[in-house]
Amino acid sequence: MSFYDENGNKVLSSDRQQPPVPLLLRTPLPSRLLGGWTEIMPEAPALYAPFSFVVGDQINFQFPATFWVGNMLASASTGIEFRLTNVKDVSVDGNQLLLRVDTSDPSGREARVTVKADENSSFHVSVKVNQLLREVPLISASFDSTSSEAFRGFGGRRNKIDQRHEAFLNWAEEFSQTPEQLEPLIGDTFGEQYQFPTGPQGAYYIQSLFISDQGYGFMLDRDELSHWRMASDRNDAWRVEVAGGELDFLVVPGNQKQVVSRLSGINGRHRVPPRWSLGPMLSETIQEFTDSPENYTEKVKESLDQIEALELPVTAFAFEGWVGTKKTGAFDEIIQRLRAQNIKPVTYYRGFVGQTEDELEEPEVYQEALSRGYVTKRASGVPYIFGSPLMGGIAALIDFTNPQAVEWWKERIKKGLEEGSEGFMQDFGEQVQVDMVFHDGSSGIAMHNRNAALFHQATRQAFDEFVADNPDREPWFFVRFGNSGRRGSAHYESASWPGDNTADWSRASGLGSVIPDMLNRSVGGAYGFVTEIGGYIDIFGSIDSELLIRWANHASLMPVFRQHGGPVNGTPMPWRFDDPEVVEHYRAAMNRHIAAQPLIYRLWQEALATGIPITRPLWLEYPNDPEAGRQDQQFMLGPNVLVAPVVSPNSDGRDVYFPRGCWQHPETKETILGPQTQFIQAAVDELPYFFSCGAQPFPVPEGGF
Known part of the structure; x- marks a missing residue:
């Protein structure tokens, strides 16, 4: 053939x-x-x-x-x-x-x-x-x-x-x-x-x-x-x-x-997001073994105090343990305070129901889903119960082939939006076992990957219905689990995040893994990449200020700038370091992202129309350049911005490959003619990035960053 x-x-x-x-x-x-x-x-x-x-x-x-x-x-x-x-x-x-x-x-x-x-x-x-x-x-x-x-x-x-x-x-x-x-x-x-x-x-x-x-x-x-x-x-x-x-x-x-x-x-391709989602986002994660509803609520309030006092340009704030804030009676207060600070509230939902000790889900949801038959089953017809991947306990997977379960899920999502959330992390869904039986008769082996599209489609329907009744609202959600198909999950998603990066420099899953992940999914329609500054898995200790600042600079020219934190050591907010310079370096990365926001938004609109991604591998822009095809730690933001973040510790710069043409650093005005590889000096608070000579894709604020 x-x-x-x-x-x-x-x-x-x-x-x-x-x-x-x-x-x-x-x-x-x-x-x-x-x-x-x-x-x-x-x-x-x-x-x-x-x-x-x-x-x-x-x-x-x-x-x-x-x-x-x-x-x-x-x-x-x-x-x-x-x-x-x-x-x-x-x-x-x-x-x-x-x-x-x-x-x-x-x-x-x-x-x-x-x-x-x-x-x-x-x-x-x-x-x-x-x-x-x-x-x-x-x-x-x-x-x-x-x-x-x-x-x-x-x-x-x-x-x-x-x-x-x-x-x-x-x-x-x-x-x-x-x-x-x-x-x-x-x-x-x-x-x-x-x-x-x-x-x-x-x-x-x-x-x-x-x-x-x-x-x-x-x-x-x-x-x-x-x-x-x-x-x-x-x-x-x-x-x-x-x-x-x-x-x-x-x-x-x-x-x-x-x-x-x-x-x-x-x-399928990621939808164009509301502009608020393209500004800097901070997240207050839960420390799984130490956070109570009370101290988690206090951490959220402390973060809002610091954002206000430091005048940080934050447009969205995720508090994943929103259920805990309901237990303390502070949920409505937090929502109102965020709105007063012109910050969009972002909460958390997941693709299974659990009987666990976490603060990520209202406890009655588990029994409600099981009693109504909204979860996957075993061949015998009983609910398929498995060990929860969060903090012990048990869980069951929501069955999105069941129309009644879909309607129940949509009502949950719309209720969250009505209560004040403007967006969600949509987590998990990969827990399909091959011997599960679904409402429509599908087997687990057929449904394991497909579950992503069904899961995200249900949420998209809920959002569309909510916006039809509330045209002044612009809700947004981002996902971890995805698949391809006709139409794949990207068709329904707003954006996706890499999923639990480790809080380290590693090439496997830390900072060094992010660019290949982003580029590989971007060419398949999943170009709305949500960063995870600082990583999530932190069982071996908190990140230091060098890694946080490098990661923030790394993310500053990616589509969505978002900081996360770990379940053991919490969120490494910039003000939680002894060095006050950390806040200023972090602010500079935020400002760079804000400066590039109009470009990112325009590229996102073009990506939805053409499929050509926002952040691009060099092989896509320079298909006849073998050296460009080998670059997996550099990317293009549109056709005119070359970005080469530092991804190694204790470094004063990195080798950067410049494709053919003329390239100029927008801050130092250093000009380099490609094709060639050159070592570029970059202190911890600096990002190697270059414009095509004569182009100004976004403005550089006075004094640089």
Whole structure:
């Protein structure tokens, strides 16, 4: 099978003349074992035919509790792999080509293949293998690859911006990170990008789509567990394998910008936000083991005192423990005070109901959801209860395939807006277990990734209905969990955040992981990136002022500037450091973001129309520059701003790659001609960023920052 662009150029094929391949016995070698790699446990062998399938069984083991509820502990298949062989019959129905195809299965099993023109200049291919006596648990497609082909995208991956030579599962997962302090213990075996327990490629926000530099894009149009081998076990081919006996995918010819536009148009794009959400946001997180409703309420009030006294330009404030402030009777007072300070109140919701000790949910919600049948079930029909990923206790996942559960959720969201919230963090949802049963009959393996789109769609409906009745309000929500599809979750979201960065410098999940994550999801329509300044996971200690200031500068030219904090040590607000200069350095980063806000807003409007993201990988703007294609710690803000944050501790600057053209630092007026790499001095309170010479994308306040 081969695909051609509009000029008749072949862009993707699986047409190598190769000798017949013997049947492969699939053994129970896991494609993941605690995030392990092929160095530890080799991949199961694969049949590289255009289309193949396994007759046998699939084995999946997940974490049933702890932080990692729903994560895939091990995934394997057993059985024999067969291939599609000779076309038996061809027919045409409108714009569809219908094929009946023989297979190498001696039982006489057939397959049906459909090829048709689809939206945004794409080809849609569907393959379905007949289910006979034994089930088909896996079906795959394989394609040729050049020795240098790049595979970019795949959602919020932190390991790299080209997944060539990587093999991974597309399975949205929880707490996929490793604190920097563990790297000396595991670095020799797993590398600096390892994330426990999912390996380097683990992600909260997964997209089963990528952009090739060979003139095409690819999107898997299935939600089930998928396994990708991107020239990982052979250099001349790549392969995708999907749980089940049906395979659907889209091939989109075009250059890289065309493909980004066309794919994101199919998947969906982040909505244009209200302007208030693009100003600096602070968050008061809960210290899980020490905060009571009383002392949490006092911390919120103290933060509001400091914001006012220091005259910090904050436009939004998130108090995640809003339930605790209700218990103390301070919720309405906090809402009124925020409004008086012209700050938008932001609260918190999550995709499960829990019987826990936290202050994130009203306690009666758990019993209400279970008694009304609004949660997922076991095959026996009883609610599926699992160990909560927060502070112990038990939890149950809301079933968004149940129309009554959706209406109940929407009423909860609208009630929160009516009580004064202007926005929400929308957390979790990745806790789907493969043996869960949903209201519409779907299995857990089909619903695990799809749950993101259903979850966010329900909230979007609630927002739309609320705004229709309250046209003067501009509510906004941002999410952690995401997936792709027709339409994927980005179609319903306002924005997304990277998900529980560790409060460190690490390349796996700390400051060094942020830019690859942002760039990989941005090209798939999820360009509304919400930063997490300071990180969240802080079990090894609080961050120091150097990391906080570097992170704030790092975030200042990203779409949404938001500080978070950890469950152990709380939020590292700038005034909570001994050095008063920390506040001024933080204020400077806020001011830079405010100066860039009109540009970010305009780029967001353009992104919704075209799919070309707000923050862009250099490979997208400079597709013929191999060195630009390798940059994973720099980005473009639109076409004229080059940003290269410092992401290493104890540094007085960094090497910056300048693509072709003339670049000028807007504060120092230093001018550099590209292409070249040059070391740029940058003190802790400075950010290396450059404008295209002659352009002024946003104003620099007098005196710089």
